[in-house]
Amino acid sequence: MINLIWFFMIFIGIITSFLYNPIDFSTIIAQSAESTVKLCISLLGIMAIWSGIMKLCEKSGLIKIFYAVLKLPMKILFPKLEYKNERALYYIVMNLASNMLGLSNAATPFGIKAMEELQRINTNKDTASDYMVKFIIINSACIQLIPATVISIRANLGATSPSSIVIPTIITSAITLIIALVLEKVFRRWFI
Template structure:
């Protein structure tokens, strides 16, 4: 549906420009917009490669494993059913740890595995369990210790201090995760 809406808006804009004599401005906007986008993406790719390397070093050095050790007792208290199953809890810990370190590409397979493991434990097939809902909320509001994507975007956009976002990101994602967990726990009692 959204494709139809975008097509309609673009088509209508072109028609209006043709009838008002502004077709040259549309062509100019397309060329300038494309040029700026390509330059931005090329700058972003280099920075993302750098941060991916830094995060890979953190992973290989065992730093992410140490975070996982700290998280395990906390997550055992949050997830009632998944805490009883080592496979499910292990996948949850690895997903959240990878997300916290900005390793979203590495976190995705762990997230899928965690959902599969929690679905295996789920008594009501086809309906998300409380643990599954909580996991989804924690993934959506995941605490970011190193927000590599935002730092990369700020760098590519020419920010004078792209790392300035780290403390606000930790605070806001931490608050979002806490509020999300509280909401899930309250809703679990009523539904």
């Protein structure tokens, strides 16, 4: 159903734009395609660098420091998980460390591995476990310490101070995470 809604929205937008001014429509499409390709290529470089840095951090043992720092809060958020599946907890910490550094693309493989490990201990395979739901919430509303992707996009688009968003991002993402965790507790009581 959602695919049909998106299709009609895009289709109606294209037809309306084309009927309104076909010359501008073609020019805008060409310019948008060109700027999109340029942006994607510049982001590929940034993502490759940060993914490599995360791999180096993992190989050098720096990730173990992240793991040691984040393990206590994760034990509180995911009680008894380390006894059920410590690899799941490790992948969750890796995912959150990557997200905190603003490396969402580098965090994705760790998130997938974490969900696979959480599925192994899930007693009801057709339904997301409480651990899975909480991980999705924390992953989606993770605190951003260094929003590297956004900073690189702002720099590529010519912002005069691309890193000026760091403090507002930390504050906003921290508030979002707190609200998300509170709502998770509230909804769990109402619906379970």
